[in-house]
Amino acid sequence: MNIVVLVKQVPDTWSERKLTDADHTLDRESADAVLDEINERAVEEALLLKEAHGGEVTVIAMGPGRATDAIRKALSMGADKAVHVSDDALHGSDVIATAKVLAKAIGTVEGFDLVIAGNEATDGRAGAIPAILAEILGLPQVTQLRKVTVEGTTVKGERETEEGVAHLEASLPAIVSVTEKINEPRYPSFKGIMAAKKKPVTTLTVADLGVDAGEVGLGGAWSGVIEASPKPPRSAGQRIDDEGVGGSKIAEYLVGQKLI
């Protein structure tokens, strides 16, 4: 099986995340950058499928130069090779431009059977890339999965929602997205870390992919951020003194907030 995993480098969720004053894009310098955890899980799932069915795992990342760290992490976990789309023109790209570029990059991987993405990146949180990609590439999409199996030329998956569990399937090639319930990602072994350096990484520009630079980046974005201000500090919570009926007062509050 020939598997492609889409991996994104994001600011560490533990560090403070900010927008730049200049153009209201994510300030990537201000925070530690890591391979998004949901993508570690996507890589893990690809490796498990490879272990079961054989084949090759290619990771694709679109991001600035330092995204090589995220790529190397995926390679150290066991992916075989990588495609890194890196181009200054991409700065400020929206979800549609990102999907267009990724679609072209996926096209450079000959004979892929399955594309695995995370359901939602922890920074942008659009949660739309897998679906848009399926549309552009004309492939079936099986999204939001907590379980993935491949039988012959069929990919099967379980999607958990509030209403229940849906059992989905599609014929390969297909695009799947996985949720954080999918698995526990492995730690890179020392040998994996040492081997990652020698694995092939193809770096491509927008022009290499035949994408018009005017369609991507801040200029090509369909929406723009005009103004941003930090979230106001949390207001003091509601206090309930327990005079024997504290429990039911808390329950009332939670019902009011539709939490129970």
Add this chain to the structure above:
Amino acid sequence: MSINFTESDERRALRAAVADLGSRYGHEYFVSKARAGEKTDELWAEAGKLGYLGVAVPEEYGGGGGGIGDLAAVCEELARAGSPMLLMVVSPAICATVIARFGTDAQKQRWLPGFAEGTTKMAFAITEPDAGSNSHRLATRVRRDGDEWVLSGGKYYISGVDEVQAVLVVAFSETGPALMIVPTDVAGLTYRPIEMDIVSPEKQFTMFFDDVRLPSDALVGSEDAGLAQLFAGLNPERIMAASFATGMARRALDKAAEYARTRSVWGAPIGSHQGLAHPLAQCAIQVELARVMTQKAAALYDAGQDKAAGESANMAKYAAGEAVATAVDLAIQVHGGNGLATEYGLGSLLSASRISRIAPVSREMILNYVAQHTLNLPRSY
């Protein structure tokens, strides 16, 4: 050796991976194992499987083919994540190194694959009741008897005897110090735990050798190269002990700084009082200097410069021992009453933070070494 103050991408990736693994277990895991009288077997096994414990074992025996600098990074990151492991100082650092460098082919085949995966653990025994800092006075003897060796004497403060397959014992033969591999189930060997006030799953033991008979291949390497072999193992030991200490120091300092940033009793964070800020800053400097010296010692050792590595390793061990004692002391002080509460995980580091001033070589003996070897001063003892 060229000077390079940034670690390689691979070393940094190794640190990040070990830190992730270590933080999943956390200090609570380490402390709960210690208090229940259990071992950190799960963490050890998982680190072993991932090749973190065998980073420095040669590749041909299934190891990572890295250096002591890599192993020291593993030890430091685990300590920083709250699981300071003494056996890392002993088993993969001293024992695996000595066998890899001086063992016979058969010994390498027998032991190194297990060190590579962490499935083999070996303790190291040099300290004796009447020969602590003075290893010239060792009373443990080994003599040939036909095809066999006979070992007699005793050791104390030996870490981990209850959880290892064998102990690498330093004993005097007719030609000088010899290194003997002694299985823990051999007839004539008895050992007893010493009650310690250290919160650690790893225990210390007294060992007695009552005419223990060992096969002829129990001797590591050759009989007359004992001293050189011993020193080859002691440099990694010091580098590892320093890393054990800097890891623990960084943990304490991180916690102290975090608390000083957030705790406020006069309307401003306590970290805004210079009475706390300056000692913390001094400690941060001390810790970083110790780390740089440790990395220098590791780089020299990995470059094959045993002699230069010896001086640096001693200096690093000294600096790291002082840094960790200061850092844990300060972290407790910064936390006020919370510093001694179980929840904050600092009291549990207190006695462990003093190990590094005493073992594997005391700070006074390092000062003696530097006085004599670096400064060429007369010896007083």
